[in-house]
Amino acid sequence: MNGLLDVRVAAVRQLTPLVREFTLEAEHGALPGFSAGSHVVVHMPAPGRTLRNAYSLLGDPAEAQRYRIAVRLQEDSRGGSRFMHEQVNEGDRLQLSPPANLFGLHSEARHHLLIAGGIGITPFLAQIAELERRGASFALHYACRGGLTDAYRGELAGRLGARFAAYDASAGERLDLAALLRSQPLATHVYVCGPQRLIDGVRSVAASLGWPQGRVHWEAFAAAAPGEPFVAELAASGRRLEVPADLSLLEALEQADVAVPSLCRGGVCGQCATRYSSGAVEHRDSFLAEAERAWQLMPCVSRGCAGSTLVLDL
């Protein structure tokens, strides 16, 4: 694939036993600028295949000479985060897709309510830099586990003061979403990033309190969860691809050099929509409408059912 950025790992910091931060510099030339909330897809040369995971850029967008990302080790991961934790060291080379933003700040908002869960803190680090520069009103609420998934907590507490609140689950502290969302001034927009449970919680509590959808923004952080092996057949060529349990359909297609556009790799942006003509699909995206699912799927997260053959219009 072309259009990829070649970068060198300039620094690695272990922030908690589960979270590692990487600073990336351009191999040649300058890195493209980015807006707050952007992510890049890191291409990891694992043995036998290339893994691709999306990570938010957490640096200040005004300082784009270096990119920073933070990776949480996922126990049940398909290998991407483990690779970043165990195989990538200072001086190593990686490739990135250029930054894309699906989680930008809303210009009409008078107040920005930011809610992070664990590693979901990362896009907000770029956003608070931007909000501080604009002199905008905001507050950051961080649900985490002390010593494990509370990266940047001390730094944020010092920097933001009363605009920051952390809720350490291991100390029994809980973020009360209903209380928080009930008392926000009109013209607030809420942004949430973190585990699906937190995103679902914010969306449903907000809806029940009368928040219009246009005020609620979220970014799902999950890389595709593993599933069962199945077979994908390409209608145009009749080629059959075995998709193993720990590879997404999109990754399997990419490995077979079948080009499918993608952006979020998390089933939200709609870029990778692919038609299929037969087969049983396990839909896991949050983009397609029910009716569209009869003939389309999002291969970045969705897959064929166990043991079945899925015929794609590719």
Add this chain to the structure above:
Amino acid sequence: MSGEATGAMLSTPVYAPEVSILASGRRLLVVQDAGVEEAARLHGQLSADGQAVELIALRGEAPWAGGQRGCGSTDLLEVRLLTLLSSAPVGTRLYVCGDETFAWRIYRLARNSGLLAEEIELVKAGSQRELYCVHCATMQTIGRETETTCCHCGVQLLVREHFSRRLGAYMGVCINPDQPYAENKA
């Protein structure tokens, strides 16, 4: 609130026969004339479940709201509304009852203070509306008529069904292209 008409010109506002009411959240009601039947009916719908409705009226008296009287001036009404909006939480809904001139003026004020279109419901009462002359950019107030003369440049105007939400006005265009300017201006 106002959806888009099908059949009529796309930009003509359509006012829903029934407002939608949330189970929770604050309810602000702004009426142009507390004396009209539409205002009383809307207030009745909003308070049917026993929840409080905060009322601001421009004129008239509301026997259905403890005899509350209009504040008399649009400036004062707007200041009161902005004060209420600044203390209202997300989840609040704004209901506006009046003619199109009034309703869209309040609509723009509310949008400028950060409300989304989904948070505002308009109920039309009365037939007064604003007309924008596309030739000289003057606004004037009209009723139901479909033709009129521009009060500023004197052109004979056709009132098109094209409604601009930004201006809160219908577009008036020259009826006779052979006579684009009024004679006294020629």
